[in-house]
Amino acid sequence: MCLKLILSLSIAGLVSASQIPGPEERIVRGYYIPIEYVPWQVSMLNATLHRCGGVIYSDRTILTAAHCLHNVAVKDLSVRAGSSYWSKGGQVQRVLKAIKHPKYRHFPNPVYDVAVLILEDPLKLGSAVDEISLAENTPDAGTITLASGWGLTRVPGFHWPILHGVHVTILNRTECENYYKDINYKVTNDMICADAHQGDTCKGDSGGPLVDTKNRKLVGIVSWGAGCGTNPGVYADVAFFRNWLKYTVQENI
Missing domain, CATH: 2.40.10.10 (Trypsin-like serine proteases)
Incomplete structure (x- = not known):
């Protein structure tokens, strides 16, 4: 997809969009997750x-x-x-x-x-x-979070029928900006980024949750990204909103 709108979720260690042109959406390199976990x-x-x-x-x-x-x-x-x-x-x-x-x-x-x-x-x-409660503060870089959804598990691919999830780590904003500046996408102060060494959300995951695994609060909403699992996923910053x-x-x- 053009925008990484639905991030593919890969949950290591857990039993562990919208279709518009732009950067991409999905959960890539993720694993099945029961709804009771999320x-x-x-x-x-x-x-x-x-x-x-x-x-x-x-x-x-x-x-x-x-x-x-x-x-x-x-x-x-x-x-x-x-x-x-x-x-x-x-x-x-x-x-x-x-x-x-x-x-x-x-x-x-x-x-x-x-x-x-x-x-x-x-x-x-x-x-x-x-x-789920909303985060009061933007998560610090290094925070471990969980994303989940029914988005693509590979590109090209199809919407997976069973819920998947992936653990991703919050990135420093400057580090995230550096990933995207050369391809003319802008990471602004209403966004946060997360990465998992090719684990990511993807098309179909957009709008889904990014949750701080320690305090079980919503820190992000799946928004966009360039490629599924190739660049960091970008999320709306819940504390900002x-x-x-x-x-x-x-x-x-």
């Missing part, structure tokens, strides 16, 4: 097909990437929660509203790439369907 993960469906990942913030609120809403009608959107499969099981709820960040822009690479989905009816929370996300939820519930 109960905040959902599949965002466009009609009956997996489009992107999403994150449960509350029983009626899902966080995702703004680019996942490109060229889709809200009436066609729903989310599946509580299943390791995007195509069956768990619970499905329709989307009532979809709100992109007002500063979102896609080209040449996404910026302010976050959105809030309001569901028509609440999810039933439990061991396989649960909300924390106030906007909380305000938007409060205003729309």
Whole structure:
């Protein structure tokens, strides 16, 4: 894909998008992960097909990437929660509203790439369907995180039917900027980067969670990258967007 919008997740040691031109999306070199390990993960469906990942913030609120809403009608959107499969099981709820960040822009690479989905009816929370707290601070370089999703496991490839995950390490912003400056993509202060020696998210993982494995807080939302597993994955920095996300939820519930 042109943008690394859905990062391929590879989980070493764990039982261990949106389709628009630009840098790429996916989980590459990852491993199967039960939904009970990441109960905040959902599949965002466009009609009956997996489009992107999403994150449960509350029983009626899902966080995702703004680019996942490109060229889709809200009436066609729903989310599946509580299943390791995007195509069956768990619970499905329709989307009532979809709100992109007002500063979102896609080209040449996404910026302010976050959105809030309001569901028509609440999810039933439990061991396989649960909300996650937002990080208060941007994670330090070296922080170990977990990304998950149903994106491509190789390029070219197809959306994997079973949930995969991968551990990736937060990079210093300057180091990440150096990866991308020669290919004319800009890493800005609303983004964080993570790498795992070819483990990555990929197409189809966009909008999914990046979670600090130590405190189990949401630190990032899968956004973009150039190539799956070839350059660091780029994520929306949840701490940067924390106030906007909380305000938007409060205003729309």
